[in-house]
Amino acid sequence: MTNAVNTDAGNLANLANDAHAVIVRDVQGVLFVTLNVPATRNALAPEVVAALARAVERAETDTTVRALVLRGAGGVFCAGGNVGNFKARLDAGEAPQDPVASRNREFGYFMQRLAALPVPVVAAVEGAAMGGGMGLSCAADIVLATRDARFALSETSLGIIAAQIAPFVVARIGAAATRRLGLSGERVNGDSALALGLADALADDSAALDALLAEWLTRICRCGPQANRAFKPLVARTGQVAQGALLDEASHLFAQCMRSEGAEGIQAFRDKRDAAWVVRFDAAAVRAAQATQG
Structure with a gap:
C-alpha cells in the first residue's frame, strides 16, 4: 500500500535551535533543511553551520531518514561565508592556535560529513549559491536549480580562497571547470550550471522548483531506503580500496539487501x-515542508 504524505503538526518536527536559523522538518522520513536567515542571504554564520551539523547528525544516526533536502529561505540558497565573522577571527590573533585556520577547517569537517551521508542529499537552489553556498550544493547528490540561480566561487574576489569546499567542487565538476570558476570568480546561471554539471535539472521559477523537487523525492522514495543507505557508501568507496575487496564487500551487501528489503521489492x-x-x-x-512561517 502506498503511503500518503502527511504534513500535520505531529509529523513536522522542528529540530533546530538558534532562533530558527535553520528549520528542519521530517516528512515521511525526508528531512527538509531550510536555511532561514534572509537578512544575511542565508550566510554560513557559526550558528547556521552548527544547526546544519545537527541535521546531518540525525541523518547519520536515524535509520528512518530516507533523504535530506537543502534549501534557502527568501528565494536565496546561500550567499557563502559571513564576512563579519572573518573580521572577528582576524582580530583574535594567531596564538596559541590560528583561529582563522581552525574555524575554516571546522567547516571542512562538516562538509566531509555532509558529503558522506549514506542517504541521498538534494540541493534545491534558487538565487545565489556563492562560495560556501556553492560548496553545499556540490556536496549534494542531486542539484535542482532555477534558471536564474547564480553559482560562483567568489572567494578570490575577496582576496581569499575556496579552501574547504574546493575538493567537493572538483569532485562535482572536475578540476578544469573548478579552476575556471575559482580563478575568475565567474558567476554562472542555471543553464550554464547545467552544462558544467553543477546542476542536474532546472526549473523556471520557485513554484516550478517545488514541483521538480517533488518529482525527484518521489523517485528517491520509490527506492528501498536501506538499499539506498547501502548503495551510496559503496559508490563512495570505489577507488579507495582494491577492486576485488570492494566486490567482495558488495556481494555481502547484496545478500543482506536480498534478505531484507529485496524480498518485498x-x-x-x-x-x-x-x-x-x-x-x-x-x-x-x-512547499509546506519548507515554509518558514506558521
Missing part, C-alpha cells in the same frame, strides 16, 4: 504493486 514487482516503502510527494507537500 521483488514480490511487489511480481504483484505489479508499489513496495511497502513507496511514498509520493507533490508540490504542495514540498
Whole structure:
C-alpha cells in the first residue's frame, strides 16, 4: 500500500535551535533543511553551520531518514561565508592556535560529513549559491536549480580562497571547470550550471522548483531506503580500496539487501504493486515542508 504524505503538526518536527536559523522538518522520513536567515542571504554564520551539523547528525544516526533536502529561505540558497565573522577571527590573533585556520577547517569537517551521508542529499537552489553556498550544493547528490540561480566561487574576489569546499567542487565538476570558476570568480546561471554539471535539472521559477523537487523525492522514495543507505557508501568507496575487496564487500551487501528489503521489492514487482516503502510527494507537500512561517 502506498503511503500518503502527511504534513500535520505531529509529523513536522522542528529540530533546530538558534532562533530558527535553520528549520528542519521530517516528512515521511525526508528531512527538509531550510536555511532561514534572509537578512544575511542565508550566510554560513557559526550558528547556521552548527544547526546544519545537527541535521546531518540525525541523518547519520536515524535509520528512518530516507533523504535530506537543502534549501534557502527568501528565494536565496546561500550567499557563502559571513564576512563579519572573518573580521572577528582576524582580530583574535594567531596564538596559541590560528583561529582563522581552525574555524575554516571546522567547516571542512562538516562538509566531509555532509558529503558522506549514506542517504541521498538534494540541493534545491534558487538565487545565489556563492562560495560556501556553492560548496553545499556540490556536496549534494542531486542539484535542482532555477534558471536564474547564480553559482560562483567568489572567494578570490575577496582576496581569499575556496579552501574547504574546493575538493567537493572538483569532485562535482572536475578540476578544469573548478579552476575556471575559482580563478575568475565567474558567476554562472542555471543553464550554464547545467552544462558544467553543477546542476542536474532546472526549473523556471520557485513554484516550478517545488514541483521538480517533488518529482525527484518521489523517485528517491520509490527506492528501498536501506538499499539506498547501502548503495551510496559503496559508490563512495570505489577507488579507495582494491577492486576485488570492494566486490567482495558488495556481494555481502547484496545478500543482506536480498534478505531484507529485496524480498518485498521483488514480490511487489511480481504483484505489479508499489513496495511497502513507496511514498509520493507533490508540490504542495514540498512547499509546506519548507515554509518558514506558521
